[in-house]
Every structure is written in structure tokens, then in C-alpha cells.
Amino acid sequence: MHAHVPLTVLLLAALLIRDGAAIWCYRCTSATPGCADNFNWRGIGFLGEQCPESNDICVKVTERRGAKETITRDCLSALSFRTDIPADKYEGCRPAAKDLRLAHYVNHTIKEHDVKRDYFTDTTFCFCFLDHRCNGASGLHMSALAGAAALLLPLLLLGTLQSH
Structure with a gap:
């Protein structure tokens, strides 16, 4: 009877992880105080939001034209x-893809609408999904806590299974 306890705990943990698998991301733009390149989560006033899809990815989009820089932090599904x-x-991080056919058949003379999306000369997308709220970092990387958990979890599970 005791041998089934660790298996039951593992199955219960797997169900809980699956249901709570949606990642939390910061969702703001550089127009929001604290959301620019020198990110400060206290400046934006919240700890992020849960993404709408369970397999979502946190994204930081940096768009530049000369000295002007716009940063957007959001869930990939929202973009x-x-x-x-x-x-x-x-x-x-990687550069934006080029869509050569975007607005190809549009005769649009109002340049402020930017229908061809060519106002910014440099656009970079940074993706992360290994840690909650990872799009707050300027250089995206896995946190030390997540790395330690990834190393210790198999050891703890192995010890629990061998003791029973």
C-alpha cells in the first residue's frame, strides 16, 4: 500500500502542473513608466498577467529607428x-521576419498608418518560456531558481521512489 503513495503523489502533481501550465508574462509598453529597457516591475505596478493560452510564450519586442526605441512586453498570442x-x-532573441507582400496591393498615402510596417529600421523579438515573467529581463535567461529546481527534482523523486 505504501508503494503506491509516491505514484499517487506524482500523478496528482502532474495534474496540477498541467492545469496551471499557463505562463505569467509582463504585459506593457515602453510608454508605461518602468517598462522601458531599464525595466522596473515596481514602476509598472503589477507582477504580470497570466497568458490566455496554456502553451503561450513571453515576448519582448524592441523596435528602433535612430535614437527612438519602443519596447513591447506581452504574450505571443496577443501579438x-x-x-x-x-x-x-x-x-x-532574433530579428523580425520580413513580409515582402505586406500591403503590396495597397495604395495608401497616409504614412502615419505604417501599413507596410517599415517605420522602424530594426525590430528584434526575444522569446522566453522557461520561467514566469521572464520577459522583464533585458538579457533573457533561465533563472537560478528554475535551474536548481530542474536539477533537484529528479534527485528528490529518485530518493522517494527508492525509499519505498
């Missing part, structure tokens, strides 16, 4: 309207 999201969405 799905953008056509310049890189195909490779694994951890790390």
Missing part, C-alpha cells in the same frame, strides 16, 4: 496580428 514574428520561437 498574433503581427506578420513579422520570426518562425523560430525558441528561447532567445
